[in-house]
Each structure stands twice: as structure tokens, then as C-alpha cells.
Amino acid sequence: GAVVSQHPSRVICKSGTSVKIECRSLDFQATTMFWYRQFPKQSLMLMATSNEGSKATYEQGVEKDKFLINHASLTLSTLTVTSAHPEDSSFYICSARGGWREPEGETQYFGPGTRLLVL
Amino acid sequence: DAKTTQPTSMDCAEGRAANLPCNHSTISGNEYVYWYRQIHSQGPQYIIHGLKNNETNEMASLIITEDRKSSTLILPHATLRDTAVYYCIVSPGYALNFGKGTSLLVTP
Numbered sequence: 001g002a003v004v005s006q007h008p009s010r011v012i013c014k015s016g017t018s019v020k021i022e023c024r025s026l027d028f029q030a031t032t033m034f035w036y037r038q039f040p041k042q043s044l045m046l047m048a049t050s051n052e053g054s055k056a057t058y059e060q061g062v063e064k065d066k067f068l069i070n071h072a073s074l075t076l077s078t079l080t081v082t083s084a085h086p087e088d089s090s091f092y093i094c095s096a097r098g099g100w101r102e103p104e105g106e107t108q109y110f111g112p113g114t115r116l117l118v119l
Numbered sequence: 120d121a122k123t124t125q126p127t128s129m130d131c132a133e134g135r136a137a138n139l140p141c142n143h144s145t146i147s148g149n150e151y152v153y154w155y156r157q158i159h160s161q162g163p164q165y166i167i168h169g170l171k172n173n174e175t176n177e178m179a180s181l182i183i184t185e186d187r188k189s190s191t192l193i194l195p196h197a198t199l200r201d202t203a204v205y206y207c208i209v210s211p212g213y214a215l216n217f218g219k220g221t222s223l224l225v226t227p
Binding site: 106107108112 | 151153155157160161162163164165168206212213214215216217218219220
């Protein structure tokens with residue numbers, strides 16, 4: 001199956017700093033990438049959707065100025081948590097989907113996740 | 120809100136088939152049925168998906184009722200490594216709305 005990687009796998013930062021998380025599709029071109037957040041003992045919540053070369057679409061309640069998403073190429077999307085605070089501590093997971101005509105077009109493939117701890 | 124209903128938890132003996140049900144009575148004609156699973160502290164793993172017909176791959180089988188209002192994921196020979204939360208999701212193939220899923224425990 002298609003492989004999606006994330007980096008870093010875990011990060012600890014001080015309150016007020018910014019953190020960048022990378023999401024890469026390793027063996028297919030990701031027309032669309034998604035970012036999710038998961039708090040302990042809860043399910044995944046979609047934060048935003050990004051198409052390559054376009055601005056991301058954010059879900060209701062997600063601050064676009066705080067969670068900056070860039071999808072500059074067909075294999076890379078980044079999520080930057082700006083001025084992070086302890087309440088932003090969570091498990092951030094990306095997923096990628098190929099174009100509709102590609103084998104990976106109907107399915108989202110998920111990265112392993114990034115655990116963020118803000119002190 | 121998730122458009123699917125799944126049991127909160129299930130148990131299965133190792134080596135036996137695990138049958139995970141899912142109700143999706145309001146599914147639309149263009150929506151697929153997707154199954155993912157999440158092992159603790161990892162990203163979700165794609166298992167299988169289907170539109171109308173039953174599907175089988177190396178991991179599992181997906182049985183979709185003729186009216187498409189429910190489906191069953193079958194793990195033919197469950198192992199301890201299949202212990203995870205299993206999510207049944209209906210979607211036209213775009214954003215996925217994760218519900219609470221079924222926590223499957225495979226016991227020795």
C-alpha cells in the first residue's frame with residue numbers, strides 16, 4: 001500500500017514557540033492532504049484539507065492563523081503550530097490521497113502521527 | 120456527527136474469525152464504506168473499502184448488504200496483533216469523519 005511519513009514523530013516545545021510538522025507521501029503523488037488532531041481517548045478530528053497549490057480549507061473552530069498549512073508540492077505538506085500553548089498538546093496525524101484516476105485516488109493513507117507536548 | 124453505528128467493543132479468540140458490524144442506514148449512493156483501524160498511539164491503517172459489491176484483500180473481507188444500509192468487516196483468522204480500534208466510515212472519498220469505532224480485543 002501507499003506510504004505516508006511524518007516528521008518528527010514527537011516534539012516537546014516551550015509555550016509560545018512555533019512547531020513545524022512535515023507530512024510526505026513517499027510513493028505516490030498526493031493531490032489532497034488532510035490534517036487531523038486526536039486528544040487522549042478521543043477519536044480523530046479533521047482540522048483542515050489542502051490541495052496542492054491551493055489554500056487550505058479549515059474546519060469550523062480551527063484557527064487558520066494558528067495552524068498554518070502549506071501544500072507546496074505533490075508529496076509534501078507542512079503544519080505549523082504557531083505560538084503553541086499547553087492546550088495544543090495533542091497527537092497530530094496527516095493523511096494523503098492521490099488523484100481520482102490513480103490507484104490511490106479513492107483512499108486516504110495516514111502517516112504515523114506526531115505527538116506534540118507544549119510545556 | 121458520524122453517519123455510522125458500531126458496537127463499542129468486541130472480543131474474539133485468537134485464530135477465530137472476527138466479524139465487526141456497522142450500520143449506515145443513511146448512506147448516499149455515491150458514498151463508499153471504508154474501514155480503518157488504529158493501534159494504540161499510531162496513525163490509522165487502511166483496511167478495505169467498497170461501494171456496492173463485496174470486497175476481499177489480503178487483510179480482510181467486506182460484506183455490504185444489498186440495500187447498503189449495513190456492512191460487516193471480517194478478519195478471517197484474528198491474531199493478537201489485530202487488537203485495535205476499528206472504524207467504519209462512509210464517505211464519497213473525500214474527508215473522513217471518524218466516529219468512536221469498535222475496540223476489538225483478540226484474546227489468546
